[in-house]
Amino acid sequence: MILPVILSGGSGTRLWPLSRKNRPKQFLALVGEQTLFQRTVDRTRKLGQAGAPIVVCSEEHRFTVAEQLQELGVTDASILLEPAARNTAPAIALAAMQALKADPDAVLLVLPADHLIGEEGGFIEAVEHAQPLAVEGWLVTFGIRPEAPETGFGYIKRAEAVGEFGFKVAQFVEKPNAELAAKYVASGDFDWNSGMFLFKAARFLDELKAHSPAIYQAIGEVFATAKPDLDFVRFDQETMRNVPEDSIDYAVMEKTSRAAVVPVACRWSDIGSWSALWEASEKDDDGNATQGDVFTFDTRNTLVRSHDRHMVATVGLDDIVIVSTPDATLVAARDKVQHVKQVVDTLNRTGRTEHLSHRQVHRPWGSYDSIDMGDRFQVKRIVVKPNSVLSLQMHHHRAEHWIVVSGTAEVTCGDKVFLLTENQSTYIPLGVTHRLRNVGKVPLELIEVQSGSYLGEDDIVRFDDVYGRA
Structure with a gap:
């Protein structure tokens, strides 16, 4: 065997x-x-x-x-x-x-x-x-x-x-x-x-x-x-x-x-570059490989990829690579894409984070998407898979508002446990132990508004976690 x-x-x-x-x-x-x-x-x-x-x-x-x-x-x-x-x-x-x-x-x-x-x-x-x-x-x-x-x-x-x-x-x-x-x-x-x-x-x-x-x-x-x-x-x-x-x-x-x-x-x-992916992809009659909401005019031998809810249109291009994500866009000549690694090295060297993670971050319980951010606030779209639960946790530097968009949430806030359904909301004060659980059979979607002096992901103290992260 x-x-x-x-x-x-x-x-x-x-x-x-x-x-x-x-x-x-x-x-x-x-x-x-x-x-x-x-x-x-x-x-x-x-x-x-x-x-x-x-x-x-x-x-x-x-x-x-x-x-x-x-x-x-x-x-x-x-x-x-x-x-x-x-x-x-x-x-x-x-x-x-x-x-x-x-x-x-x-x-x-x-x-x-x-x-x-x-x-x-x-x-x-x-x-x-x-x-x-x-x-x-x-x-x-x-x-x-x-x-x-x-x-x-x-x-x-x-x-x-x-x-x-x-x-x-x-x-x-x-x-x-x-x-x-x-x-x-x-x-x-x-x-x-x-x-x-x-x-x-x-x-x-x-x-x-x-x-x-x-x-x-x-x-x-x-x-x-x-x-x-x-x-x-x-x-x-x-x-x-x-x-x-x-x-x-x-x-x-x-x-x-x-x-x-x-x-x-x-x-x-080995899909070692964008040009290699272009070569491996299905193409239209003009040699273009596209994915997502893409419109091409007078464009040939070009790779274009767009993300959800964002259209990319091209006019008069040949042998180009365009890759659009919610927080970064690459435009490169197809015969120069080997230099993309130098872009990543520069991002790393200058302390930027676009090479580390996407705006949408996957977790074992689902995902979150940071849709807006300011000096003292952050707005996230959170999706929790059915029968999944986040860790029992607290934050030292931020409070949170949760608004349920769809599904049913079981919320632990301090010594209280209660349910929230569509269009209902709750407030999690700074320093209070809390937990979120999807008790339904469909994905739970909610909007989280964070406010406080520090909003980093490392401001999480976990007390209990089914995924072994506590």
Whole structure:
């Protein structure tokens, strides 16, 4: 049986302003209705024999992962929380150790959460072709047959055949310039390095121990600190910070003599930029890829995305990217979108917050949208999912007014508990313990007006919380 390992720790800065630190690209529905993370998990369920997935993610994304798995009906996943990002080799090692607890012969299918695969049948077939090699002790990577010279991907050079469908890896090549990329594609001996792998968990750990013993030793110490917390597995942060940071390619694959590659013929993209998303998207007769309330006139080969209740109109544009969100808009030449990362770096360096979170912030109980703000007030639109409850909490610096727009709210305010329905409101004084619960079967929507000397999200003292945040 194959155990899928979903690596979900990427930041996706090149897809700003849609992708942000608190909700990076893997958790966004960039193509179709499912998020990239959900598409990856769903892809593994099409394998003939696949066990419960192991997801490796950051602590701040834990509830997003759990919610998106729940939407797929996946209730048996193991969610490992990385207390500090140390690249792919340590993350995969944690997953391998977790897998070995259940099965000493576990075979891991390691997949980044943010890749887009077109013909999934070809990928599933390649996994089936690679499985015998993995069982024999090969560390198999999947090479995407190149459609054209591409300077944004690494390459894998094939050597002699192993088994019926695989080849030994002759060389891993870093991202080449255009001239080299053209030579690689023309030779027929090179594939794109997809970053997807299939191998036995025990074999990978043996190779990690042999070629990167410092990582192996340190990650073993981290795994020894594992503690279950609700549906998650936590590890000690300080111990994790002592783990050397390295990718699986550098730590193992480029050093082992047991690396094999199985070629895959399918449409594939790591959605590493807005231009890559344009290429992967459906387009109109003028080559435009649009989403949301968009009107184009005399516009060609352009990507335009708008958010709800906001129209974007374009006139006389060619090869442009326009992405509009409630608090930030990107306009860029399509051949310059690789520089979006520099915008994010500047936002971070200057102390701005638009790279961290959207105006709408998701929580395990629902979401809130900061729709207006001033020096001493803030207005939020809050949506609470049915049968969900916020923490029992208080604030030192602000009072709150709640106005129910739809649904039924159970309100705890001090020693009082009462119900509010549509068009009813209540006042939560500064310093008073309070709680909000949706006791209905439909989403609860309310408007919250905060007033006070400080309105930051860190002015929350939690006394009780069903999500373990108290």
